[in-house]
Amino acid sequence: MSTITASRRGVLAGMAALALPAATWPRPAAAQQKPLTVMLESEVVILDPHMTTAAITRTFAYHVFDMLYGSDAAGRVHPQMVDSHEVSADGLQWRFTLRPGLRFHDDAPVTAGDCVASLARWAPRDALGRMLLAAGATMAAQGERVFTITLTKPFPLMLSVLGKPNAPLPVIMPARVAAAAGEGRIKDIIGSGPFRFVVDRWKVGDSMVLARFEGYVPRQEPADFLSGGKVVQVPQVVLRAIGDDTTGANALVTGEIDYMQYLPFDLVPMLARSQGVKVMTLKGLDMFQGNFRLNAASGPFADPAVRAVLWKLVDQKEMLQAAGIEPGVRMDHCAAFFMCDAPLASDAGAGSAKFDPAAGKAALARTGYKGEPVVMLQVAGSISQAAGSLLAQRMREAGFTVDEQVMDWGTVLQRRSRKEGWSVFPVYSNGVDMASPLTHFYVSNNCADYTGWSCSEPMSELLIQFAAAPDDAARARIAAAIQEDAYRTTPTVMWGQFSRPAGYRSRLQGLVQSSFPIFWGVRLADA
Known part of the structure; x- marks a missing residue:
């Protein structure tokens, strides 16, 4: 059983154990200036992660937004934006404290009010969120960095839900952005994740650019699947919209792109033999x-x-x-x-x-x-x-x-x-x-x-x-x-x-072997 498969089994078990090993994780070297160019399963069309279960939107959201908790490779749920939490003896009140230094891509601080507004917007649109609401959840900010969730009956799945890897994701966005959207999709794509969406470089039908967010403060722990210190090693990730899979496979072979999420099945044997190309084939719950x-x-x-x-x-x-x-x-x-x-x-x-x-x-x-x-x-x-x-x-x-x-x-x-x-x-x-x-x-x-x-x-x-x-x-x-x-x-x-095999250039290092495309921690060696 692979490590990633183990992670999925842990998530299914609803594990919410917290582990906070003391460690440090350096910021990327300034010399790392090569952009990472990728072809994902499709073009990103819906940019609002609260509004769809589309996997491509989830991939976009994991890079641009951040979540209160995240799952590691063993299926445990760890604090991500949260610094600590407390639970009352009867299990009916949860008190969350955000870690200091969190900022949105417009340089505004992330506040408890933003978390409350984001969770209130997400919960009715998600099956697990609706279960949280059915437990009587009411949310309130208690200052700039503290918010509470009060229940009418215990909800043991709390941390697993707030850290779930499934779309729609309970990502955090500015309260003003959520309010301006009303019942529709958000207009301003502003998150607090390790990458920021560069709107003026978005060319529909061609490409999208995610730039390293220099104001992002990674956690101290090493990255572990969707948890830990999300350290970005490349200045940009360029998402290319390529017309068909065969053209994409050719671009991978020639080095025009560094990663292709879904390889054409009939070309996998040839790609596996191509110099400078590696094929990722996954089993179990990564199918x-x-x-x-x-x-x-x-x-x-x-x-x-x-x-x-x-x-x-x-x-x-x-x-x-x-x-x-x-x-x-x-x-x-x-x-x-x-x-x-x-x-x-x-x-x-x-x-x-x-x-x-x-x-x-x-x-x-x-x-x-x-x-x-x-x-x-x-x-x-x-x-x-x-x-x-x-x-x-x-x-x-x-x-x-x-x-x-x-x-x-x-x-x-x-x-x-x-x-x-x-x-x-x-x-x-x-x-x-x-x-x-x-x-x-x-x-x-x-x-x-x-x-x-x-x-x-x-x-x-x-x-x-x-x-x-x-x-x-x-x-x-x-x-x-x-x-x-x-x-x-x-x-x-x-x-x-x-399974859908992915392909990537051998110069791409640090890529998580998963059906989830994850680009923090990825480095590009010299060709």
């Missing part, structure tokens, strides 16, 4: 889960009986093969909603989800479906598109009318935010996001205002029970019951579990 997210709010999939037909039309091995995913980086079948090779892996409820196109056609004929168009939002050129096209073919054979609409990911994000005008979109997500009922996008957001709008009252109760479970055994039992309900109500249909 991804592919899903067909269904719209339960309108259209044909508002009928749960119609949604359930799709279980008969998906063969995961066939889907993965269609997407060009090689055997070495895929699992031919995984029935677990919460990831295979993971603490909560189970086949509970999967008995009726057997690939059987003839049975699917017969099942559709028994529903009230009358041939209404199923609108599938497809991301042009993605591996999800191949999986979606195969599903569309199977659906047509079963009697569905399918309208595939191909667009870029940014447009999908915009379209899927509306309750009407779409029926399904294929997507894939980080395993760390999908490996727990409390963070799985399409389970944790049950009965919430979240894209897809699936709702099961029994699942809502089970999620409450899971959050209050006393031990791992109890959590496993409740997770199995949640999975059974998910197979029954079909908020989503999995199309496979797989």
Whole structure:
């Protein structure tokens, strides 16, 4: 088991132990002047980390914003912006003190009021945040550096929630920025993280620049995954928007870029042999889960009986093969909603989800479906598109009318935010996001205002029970019951579990081996 995999297991266990080893971590050498040029999974379209679960926004946010707590490689949650905290004997009042010297990118100090405003804005938009609010949480500033969270009932997950690695992230932003946004997205992208967003160098469709924030004061501890001293060793990270993966792979080989988040599967063997290129292949919870997210709010999939037909039309091995995913980086079948090779892996409820196109056609004929168009939002050129096209073919054979609409990911994000005008979109997500009922996008957001709008009252109760479970055994039992309900109500249909190899130049040193792109601590040696 890799170190990073261990970190994910620790997060799932809800560990919140604090460790503060005494250490020092120097600022980067002034001679380090080379910018780091990277190609991420897509262009960053949504810059507001409170407003989306998109992984690309999370990657952006981890560099530009900061959080009160962060997870280390063993899954423990450590203070990040917080200096210390105290908890009352009855567990109902938490008192947090910020560490001194925190500043936003506009040079304003970070205050307790900013933390209260940020958490109040984030919590209603996040599944775990809503659980915190359900525990009666009220937040108040008690001075410039101290704020409190008062509860009506104990909430043992407090530190795990404030330090969660899952989007939407509970990042801290200026209170004035949060207030100016109202119910919309923030306009001023001002964080207090180790990088600052250079707005006047943002060229939509071309590039984005994150510059080292000279006013950032790292923690004294060495960096450890998402916690510790985030020391930036490069003056800038340039995020390149490159038209297609093949062009990106060529740019990696020639040294035009230093890092590519997702390598084309068919080019991985060649890239692994290329001089100066290294390939990062990850397993376990650093793999991804592919899903067909269904719209339960309108259209044909508002009928749960119609949604359930799709279980008969998906063969995961066939889907993965269609997407060009090689055997070495895929699992031919995984029935677990919460990831295979993971603490909560189970086949509970999967008995009726057997690939059987003839049975699917017969099942559709028994529903009230009358041939209404199923609108599938497809991301042009993605591996999800191949999986979606195969599903569309199977659906047509079963009697569905399918309208595939191909667009870029940014447009999908915009379209899927509306309750009407779409029926399904294929997507894939980080395993760390999908490996727990409390963070799985399409389970944790049950009965919430979240894209897809699936709702099961029994699942809502089970999620409450899971959050209050006393031990791992109890959590496993409740997770199995949640999975059974998910197979029954079909908020989503999995199309496979797989790894997405990343590639980077060998001159890039200090890169964390993770499915999360992390660029603090990275150094560029001479070519």
